[in-house]
Amino acid sequence: MSIRVQIPSALRRHTAGVGQVECSASNLGELFSALDEKFPDLKPHLRDETGQVRRFLNIYVNEEDIRFLGGPSYAFQDGDEVLLVPSIAGGCN
Amino acid sequence: MSTSYELRCRECGKLWGNQPRSICEGCFSPLEVTYDYDGLRARISREQIARRPPNMWRYAELLPLPKDFHPSLPTGFTPLISAPHLAKELGAKRLSIKNDAVCLPTLSFKDRVVAVALAQARSFGFDTVACSSTGNLANAVAAQAAREGFKAWIFVPADLEPAKVLGTQVYGAQLVRIAGSYDQVNRLCSQIADEHRWGFVNVNLRPYYAEGSKTVGFEIAEQLGWRLPDNVVVPMAGGSLITKIKKAFDELITLGLVEKKQVRFFGAQATGCSPISTAVKGAQEEILPQRPSTIARSLAIGNPADGHYAIRAITGSGGWSEDVSDPEIVESIQLLAEREGIFTETAGGVTVGTARKLYQQGRIAPDETTVLCITGNGLKTTDALVGHYEAEEPIAPKITAFETFLQNALEVPAPVEASA
Numbered sequence: 188m189s190i191r192v193q194i195p196s197a198l199r200r201h202t203a204g205v206g207q208v209e210c211s212a213s214n215l216g217e218l219f220s221a222l223d224e225k226f227p228d229l230k231p232h233l234r235d236e237t238g239q240v241r242r243f244l245n246i247y248v249n250e251e252d253i254r255f256l257g258g259p260s261y262a263f264q265d266g267d268e269v270l271l272v273p274s275i276a277g278g279c280n
Numbered sequence: 281m282s283t284s285y286e287l288r289c290r291e292c293g294k295l296w297g298n299q300p301r302s303i304c305e306g307c308f309s310p311l312e313v314t315y316d317y318d319g320l321r322a323r324i325s326r327e328q329i330a331r332r333p334p335n336m337w338r339y340a341e342l343l344p345l346p347k348d349f350h351p352s353l354p355t356g357f358t359p360l361i362s363a364p365h366l367a368k369e370l371g372a373k374r375l376s377i378k379n380d381a382v383c384l385p386t387l388s389f390k391d392r393v394v395a396v397a398l399a400q401a402r403s404f405g406f407d408t409v410a411c412s413s414t415g416n417l418a419n420a421v422a423a424q425a426a427r428e429g430f431k432a433w434i435f436v437p438a439d440l441e442p443a444k445v446l447g448t449q450v451y452g453a454q455l456v457r458i459a460g461s462y463d464q465v466n467r468l469c470s471q472i473a474d475e476h477r478w479g480f481v482n483v484n485l486r487p488y489y490a491e492g493s494k495t496v497g498f499e500i501a502e503q504l505g506w507r508l509p510d511n512v513v514v515p516m517a518g519g520s521l522i523t524k525i526k527k528a529f530d531e532l533i534t535l536g537l538v539e540k541k542q543v544r545f546f547g548a549q550a551t552g553c554s555p556i557s558t559a560v561k562g563a564q565e566e567i568l569p570q571r572p573s574t575i576a577r578s579l580a581i582g583n584p585a586d587g588h589y590a591i592r593a594i595t596g597s598g599g600w601s602e603d604v605s606d607p608e609i610v611e612s613i614q615l616l617a618e619r620e621g622i623f624t625e626t627a628g629g630v631t632v633g634t635a636r637k638l639y640q641q642g643r644i645a646p647d648e649t650t651v652l653c654i655t656g657n658g659l660k661t662t663d664a665l666v667g668h669y670e671a672e673e674p675i676a677p678k679i680t681a682f683e684t685f686l687q688n689a690l691e692v693p694a695p696v697e698a699s700a
Contacts (some may be wrong), residue, residue: 195470195471195474196474197303197305197308197474198305198308200305208668231307232305232306232308233308234309235541241307241308241309242309242566242588243308243309243310244308245467245583247467250464250467252463252569252583254568254569255569255571270467270471272467272470272471273302273303273308274310274468274583274585
């Protein structure tokens with residue numbers, strides 16, 4: 188089984204410019220482990236100190252927010268396209 | 281180069297200078313504009329502001345504007361009017377309406393944010409500007425891009441109201457209708473912004489763009505006689521406006537332009553798209569995204585980018601958030617029009633309906649000074665009222681025909697069969 192992961196340009200500095208990765212993760216936890224192994228610099232940008240997915244990182248599977256699919260419990264299907272997208276929040280005090 | 285403002289990460293505090301970017305590469309968190317407040321304190325006063333023309337540029341020192349920027353439109357400084365008749369209806373006494381339904385040039389508060397974003401787009405050298413939009417932003421970008429000589433690409437959900445589609449195309453903008461929700465349009469735009477060197481007002485220019493919303497807050501304070509209200513009720517889509525009105529009030533306090541006061545912030549949403557109010561009511565700090573289903577399409581953002589900060593602004597101020605159904609939205613549009621002569625779009629119906637609930641629940645006391653933010657014009661969402669006003673049968677151009685019509689009209693209620 189293989190899924191394809193798109194890395195946004197904001198994070199490609201930590202992937203030596205790589206924008207797309209194939210891997211065989213079967214869920215979100217495995218996907219992060221695979222990315223950690225491949226790109227050790229990327230890890231702190233995807234998860235905070237407690238291991239939680241960063242608040243302003245959205246994850247989509249085939250254009251669907253993974254939270255609608257069960258989040259960490261979603262089982263990737265062969266051929267899934269995974270997008271990591273910043274939530275583009277603005278800012279204020 | 282000495283600048284009096286620059287981008288700063290909201291979470292880790294890292295400074296990024298001035299550039300078209302909206303997130304911190306370090307921690308992925310949003311950037312905001314920060315100012316040299318100490319330097320500003322000596323350079324800005326109420327009197328000085330009051331001498332300037334009545335538009336949003338009178339607060340230029342508190343906006344991220346390039347040094348050589350010259351505004352070409354008198355955007356902003358919309359009326360703040362007392363609303364005694366609506367107040368009576370809601371059980372309020374000191375109620376005012378900030379009426380951005382008459383903001384220039386496209387009749388919504390989005391004109392303010394676009395004006396600031398395009399100033400920066402020019403300074404960064406973009407020849408094309410773009411946005412994802414639920415309608416009002418599309419109109420504002422299209423119109424101002426036309427005037428300022430930018431090419432414009434506008435991305436909208438395909439089910440947008442016809443008036444908002446037309447009100448984008450008429451300015452010559454390139455409209456791209458996406459078969460999906462706003463959240464999907466927004467996600468696509470963040471990918472497009474990665475590939476094309478365009479000034480996306482609400483993606484890579486977002487920190488600058490969002491600052492334009494502060495002028496709503498500056499104006500409310502100035503129009504109340506340089507005093508802050510007790511409460512504001514603000515419609516929420518992405519959640520940016522409510523946080524920026526709070527930032528505006530905080531800045532006025534920091535600069536000594538108003539007396540310190542704890543203003544309570546109340547957020548308004550449609551029940552069919554209420555991720556922020558659901559979180560506030562459930563005492564959650566994070567947003568759970570929703571799939572929107574409401575006639576208030578301008579507020580139909582199921583995964584609000586600033587939701588987290590909107591929750592903080594509301595709960596941290598002692599405020600609250602409520603939401604209203606589609607029928608309540610329509611009734612509230614009619615109520616505001618019939619009582620105060622203001623025709624607002626569906627988002628305004630959400631605000632008025634929510635305010636009614638807040639008074640009923642006792643969360644806002646009648647004697648407190650409360651401002652409702654009306655952010656858009658009813659002429660853009662007339663389809664929400666389809667079926668509510670049937671066209672009368674025409675009458676003959678004769679005085680006798682009118683007298684008969686008048687008699688029937690005065691017999692209230694006049695059933696159809698009795699009027700023959």
